[in-house]
Amino acid sequence: MIPTDHPRARSLMTRERLVDGFRRNLVVAEGLIAHGRGEAFDYLLGERTPEPAIKAVRAAAALLLLSKNAVLSVNGNAAALCPKEVVELAGVTGAKIEVNLFYRTDERELAIKAELERHGARQVLGVGERASARIPELSSERRRVDPDGIFAADMVFVPLEDGDRAEALARMGKGVITVDLNPLSRTAKAARITIVDNLVRSMPALVQEARALKGKDATTLQQLVDNFDNDENLAESLAIIRGGAK
Amino acid sequence: MIPTDHPRARSLMTRERLVDGFRRNLVVAEGLIAHGRGEAFDYLLGERTPEPAIKAVRAAAALLLLSKNAVLSVNGNAAALCPKEVVELAGVTGAKIEVNLFYRTDERELAIKAELERHGARQVLGVGERASARIPELSSERRRVDPDGIFAADMVFVPLEDGDRAEALARMGKGVITVDLNPLSRTAKAARITIVDNLVRSMPALVQEARALKGKDATTLQQLVDNFDNDENLAESLAIIRGGAK
Numbered sequence: 001m002i003p004t005d006h007p008r009a010r011s012l013m014t015r016e017r018l019v020d021g022f023r024r025n026l027v028v029a030e031g032l033i034a035h036g037r038g039e040a041f042d043y044l045l046g047e048r049t050p051e052p053a054i055k056a057v058r059a060a061a062a063l064l065l066l067s068k069n070a071v072l073s074v075n076g077n078a079a080a081l082c083p084k085e086v087v088e089l090a091g092v093t094g095a096k097i098e099v100n101l102f103y104r105t106d107e108r109e110l111a112i113k114a115e116l117e118r119h120g121a122r123q124v125l126g127v128g129e130r131a132s133a134r135i136p137e138l139s140s141e142r143r144r145v146d147p148d149g150i151f152a153a154d155m156v157f158v159p160l161e162d163g164d165r166a167e168a169l170a171r172m173g174k175g176v177i178t179v180d181l182n183p184l185s186r187t188a189k190a191a192r193i194t195i196v197d198n199l200v201r202s203m204p205a206l207v208q209e210a211r212a213l214k215g216k217d218a219t220t221l222q223q224l225v226d227n228f229d230n231d232e233n234l235a236e237s238l239a240i241i242r243g244g245a246k
Numbered sequence: 247m248i249p250t251d252h253p254r255a256r257s258l259m260t261r262e263r264l265v266d267g268f269r270r271n272l273v274v275a276e277g278l279i280a281h282g283r284g285e286a287f288d289y290l291l292g293e294r295t296p297e298p299a300i301k302a303v304r305a306a307a308a309l310l311l312l313s314k315n316a317v318l319s320v321n322g323n324a325a326a327l328c329p330k331e332v333v334e335l336a337g338v339t340g341a342k343i344e345v346n347l348f349y350r351t352d353e354r355e356l357a358i359k360a361e362l363e364r365h366g367a368r369q370v371l372g373v374g375e376r377a378s379a380r381i382p383e384l385s386s387e388r389r390r391v392d393p394d395g396i397f398a399a400d401m402v403f404v405p406l407e408d409g410d411r412a413e414a415l416a417r418m419g420k421g422v423i424t425v426d427l428n429p430l431s432r433t434a435k436a437a438r439i440t441i442v443d444n445l446v447r448s449m450p451a452l453v454q455e456a457r458a459l460k461g462k463d464a465t466t467l468q469q470l471v472d473n474f475d476n477d478e479n480l481a482e483s484l485a486i487i488r489g490g491a492k
Binding site: 015016030036037043182242 | 265275282
């Protein structure tokens with residue numbers, strides 16, 4: 001349907017991946033709109049991974065490797081865009097995988113679980129009856145979490161997260177790592193580490209970085225984390241967006 | 247589904263209008279993503295109509311009133327967001343209404359036509375066999391236009407337009423007026439007048455302004471148009487987006 005001579009063909013094809021995910025019941029209509037928001041910030045970012053994001057990816061990989069009980073929280077858009085990288089990241093870091101949806105239906109949870117399993121996931125938490133614990137102070141369906149997963153985790157990786165939930169997780173004392181193209185969002189501000197970049201680019205980078213850092217001693221990893229200032233990093237990302245990428 | 251205590255409830259409800267339009271076959275999935283792009287620029291704009299947009303609305307209203315043969319081009323998102331205002335604007339300015347879709351199907355054209363008629367449109371051009379003329383140099387389905395509508399028009403109002411088509415219309419010598427939240431887009435640059443604002447806010451403003459200017463003499467209207475510099479106006483809008491709206 002997309003003419004190949006269209007100057008924005010590449011961006012339009014990426015949309016098609018989301019739309020395909022929508023047709024396969026991984027993504028909700030609202031998730032398509034949320035993706036569009038990300039597209040615009042990515043446009044302003046110049047559609048490439050900026051220096052602050054490279055630093056954030058390194059610190060995030062170190063923090064995931066240091067965590068005793070990390071969980072990767074997966075929503076529909078993440079499942080449509082990078083199921084393979086989610087499974088790889090879990091493999092390298094030893095993190096668990098949990099499905100957590102803002103617009104929750106059993107059918108969609110199962111579709112996302114199946115998509116992750118198709119890419120090699122051995123265990124997918126948070127589906128159906130498993131999601132019996134609750135995050136306090138949240139009224140959306142996203143408060144329902146797996147007692148063996150997010151509820152017990154010390155560190156939660158929540159890309160493309162809703163601000164309410166990111167804040168609630170932080171208040172529960174959990175470390176939050178996120179990927180968010182909007183450096184002004186509440187999610188970006190609530191997280192310990194925010195990677196301001198397109199998930200499609202930052203997930204492979206995160207897997208690669210985790211592989212590179214695996215086996216380093218805890219002191220080295222801890223230094224990478226301690227030297228990372230999220231507020232400063234967000235300010236740098238915002239300056240790039242505001243300053244005008246080409 | 248949306249908790250009323252969610253801080254972004256209002257923005258999420260607006261999304262629901264698009265999603266409702268999607269369920270009623272007015273909007274395509276890609277249109278939802280495009281809306282999300284707009285949301286992000288609107289976020290940076292502070293989600294209010296800035297001064298440059300107020301000036302652009304005034305000049306656009308004057309230009310529509312001056313045109314001998316203006317056409318309002320309607321796509322799925324415009325039909326979902328402001329069918330009433332499209333019909334009102336046509337009524338005040340004497341412009342025709344034409345459906346023109348990037349992702350074209352007969353079913354969707356008819357659904358959009360019906361939606362516009364439900365809001366009082368007497369004639370809707372561009373549907374089915376009517377769209378027999380072609381805009382040169384365009385390979386998307388948007389090149390198919392009505393010989394009695396866009397093909398013959400001296401002025402085309404094309405909100406939420408694709409860059410290719412806006413440029414092709416301008417090359418055909420037609421005056422182009424658009425509404426686009428991205429002041430950097432090719433559409434924004436190709437148009438004679440670009441209103442950098444959310445369509446939901448600028449359409450009612452445009453109808454109101456057209457009513458206020460109707461009956462003014464041609465010299466007064468022409469001055470409003472002549473004094474409007476689109477490049478300058480886009481630079482002002484960009485400065486607001488870049489400068490950081492609250």
